[in-house]
Amino acid sequence: MNALPKDGIAWPELRAQLQDAGKGDVDWRGGRVPMFIHYAGDDVLEVAKQAYLMYFSENGLGLRAFGSLARFESEVVRMALTLMHGDDATRGAMTTGGTESIFLAVKAARDLAKQRRPGIRTPQIVMAQSAHPAFDKAAHFMGLQPVRTPLRADFTADPDAIAAAITEDTVIVVGSVPAFPHGVVDPITEIAAAASAQGVWMHVDACVGGYIAPFAQQLDPSIPAWDFSVPGVTSISADLHKYGYTAKGASTLLFRDADAFAGMGWFFDNWPRGQYFTHTLVGTRAGGAIAAAWAVMNYLGxxxxxxxxxxxxxxxxxxxxxxxxxxxxxxxxxxxxxxxxxxxxxxxxxxxxxxxxxxxxxxxxxxxxxxxxxxxxxxxxxxxxxxxxxxxxxxxxxxxxxxxxxxxxx
Ligand SMILES: Cc1ncc(COP(=O)(O)O)c(C=O)c1O
Structure with missing residues (x-):
């Protein structure tokens, strides 16, 4: 069993041990890993690392103390909203990753639906078979029922099957850009139409595609619209730590309007230490991840x-x-x-x-x-x-x- 060393070990020795420990890992730089890494060149990596280290100790929980992080986060979110065809009404915040963005989209949708439709029993998430497990994880943790619908022959989500699966307990409908298993882009316009026809929140999981699909569309305009330009899209999760090429621990969660955004946050003051509010599930957040996102986005343009x-x-x-x-x-x-x-x-x-x-x-x-x-x-x-x-x-x-x-x- 490991225990703390009786006396501390000097950094050179620890550095050597850290280097040694990684020798058995697979060579990701050599392209041997089919996922987990999003590399865009040593220059981008260096910008992310330097920016991260500059704000290594600062805490995203303390935006009152760290105006720098508040500014970076708000600029990151506004860059994201502009990229995804937001307008003056759209809102958003950073989270620590795709799973957290998805959890909070589900929570916001659930809270708004319960407020507007008090008769809801067990709230449901309707999504295609290919949607990411983070939705089931969120359902499990927050007491929702996941409902998965079959895929079409081309592996995309079937908007008709989704429309048919929506019930009066459905609080959120999901489409993916792209869905992880086959990499295909779901028909967001049709899914959003099916959801909004029944007054249901539509979430686009662009955790993978959020920061690559906009540029792929500039290169190939035949890629269909999927963001806030599509009527009925209520929220979008888009991970910076994937194709934004920033440091891990960074995603964005974006909302159509302030009412939808309101459900992302959580407020509490029934304890002896005053008012506590976060937009995120986590409390403390790495300032480095926020600073690195801001720096890489501005570096790449x-x-x-x-x-x-x-x-x-x-x-x-x-x-x-x-x-x-x-x-x-x-x-x-x-x-x-x-x-x-x-x-x-x-x-x-x-x-x-x-x-x-x-x-x-x-x-x-x-x-x-x-x-x-x-x-x-x-x-x-x-x-x-x-x-x-x-x-x-x-x-x-x-x-x-x-x-x-x-x-x-x-
Ligand atoms: C489509 C999709 N959504 C959500 C996630 C979850 O993201 P994270 O691993 O950052 O929590 C992933 C991860 O690969 C994904 O592919």
């Missing part, structure tokens, strides 16, 4: 994000073309940075195990069985190497003899 987005989309296209040459079909029509592909003719689990032996962390999608990638610039130079290894592993693996369901880890 629109042109920087657009340039990186083009490279990520090109990487996806190269991987898509290469896997197609190996006889693997892309699932649906991914328009952004996530790609899933496979074939019933190949033993996905066995090939994945061989790829693991060759030093790749393999991402799997289970319905249908296949491989999964959320791409960033670490993948750009290694697509060829990955495809070579995949071809070798496929050649070494006999076709599947039985179709046991594939188990996958996130």
């Amino acid at each position: 629109e042109a920087g994000y657009r340039r990186i987005t083009q490279r990520v989309l090109d990487t996806r296209a190269a991987l898509q073309a290469g896997t197609a040459r190996l006889g693997l079909e892309t699932f649906g029509d991914p328009r952004l940075s996530i790609l899933a592909y496979g074939s019933p003719e190949v033993d996905t689990a066995a090939i994945g195990a061989r790829m693991t032996e060759r030093g790749w962390v393999v991402g799997h999608v289970t319905e249908p069985a296949g491989f999964h990638h959320m791409l960033n610039l670490t993948h750009e130079p290694i697509v060829g190497r990955y495809l070579d290894d995949l071809a070798t592993c496929m050649a070494e693996t006999p076709p599947p003899s039985r179709s046991a369901p594939l188990k996958a880890q996130y």
Whole structure:
């Protein structure tokens, strides 16, 4: 069992231990990880790190003390709202990540619905089969019922199935930009129309797409609208620590108007230490994550994000073309940075195990069985190497003899 060392250990020794501990980790810089990392170049990383360190000790809970953080957060939120076609009425705040943004969207929707429709029994979340588990987690923690609807043949959410699943207890309907399993963009206009026809809150989970879809749309206007330009969209979660390329611990949660935003916050004063208010689930927040978000957004600007987005989309296209040459079909029509592909003719689990032996962390999608990638610039130079290894592993693996369901880890 570990215990605190009797005496402290000097920093050089600890630094050496920290370096040593990481030696067994997978080489993310070498593009070996299919998710978890969002790298946009050493220069961007350096800006994020320096800004983070400058505000390392400051606390986002104490905006009264740290006017700097209050200013950074408000500028980050306004940049986000502008990017996502907000107007004078739209509002928002930063959170520490996608799951927290989703929790708070669900809470705000639940509170507003209960206020306006007091007859609600167990409040429901209606969403497609592909929506992120954070919604079920939120439902579990906050006493809501998750209702999942089947996908269409192209793996997108089915607005008709969603419309049919809405009941008088539904407090929030979800669409994803993109949905994580297949990387496809849900039909937000149709889902929002179905929700607003029944007076229900519509949340767009753009945790992945929030800071890449706007630039992908500038490069390819055929990508459909999904943000506040779509009538009926009530809230949007968009993670800065993914395609905003900022330090981890940063997301944005944005609302159509002040009434919707009101439910994000929480106020308390029934204790001996005065008034307590946060917009977030957490109390203390890393000042560094707020400062890094502000710095990276200003460092990259629109042109920087657009340039990186083009490279990520090109990487996806190269991987898509290469896997197609190996006889693997892309699932649906991914328009952004996530790609899933496979074939019933190949033993996905066995090939994945061989790829693991060759030093790749393999991402799997289970319905249908296949491989999964959320791409960033670490993948750009290694697509060829990955495809070579995949071809070798496929050649070494006999076709599947039985179709046991594939188990996958996130
Ligand atoms: C679509 C989607 N929503 C929400 C999340 C949750 O984000 P986080 O891991 O930052 O809590 C993710 C994470 O990958 C995601 O892909």
